[in-house]
Amino acid sequence: MLKPMFGFRAKPRKFDMPLRHYNPEEDEKRRRRIRIKTKSIRSRHRSQNIRIIIYAFGLALIIWIIAIL
Numbered sequence: 001m002l003k004p005m006f007g008f009r010a011k012p013r014k015f016d017m018p019l020r021h022y023n024p025e026e027d028e029k030r031r032r033r034i035r036i037k038t039k040s041i042r043s044r045h046r047s048q049n050i051r052i053i054i055y056a057f058g059l060a061l062i063i064w065i066i067a068i069l
């Protein structure tokens with residue numbers, strides 16, 4: 001409480017940011033990892049679409065059979 005009266009001002013804290021250097025090998029590894037993840041998601045997505053179409057066709061077939069009887 002007495003410090004501001006004697007001319008003491010609070011100083012902003014120093015920020016010590018770690019230095020980063022561009023490493024093309026790490027960047028390429030990261031890109032490969034991302035590519036692998038996206039490929040597996042896409043193939044899973046396609047197989048789900050095919051499953052939905054098969055289920056919809058089966059349900060329509062069952063409804064059509066019930067309607068005939």
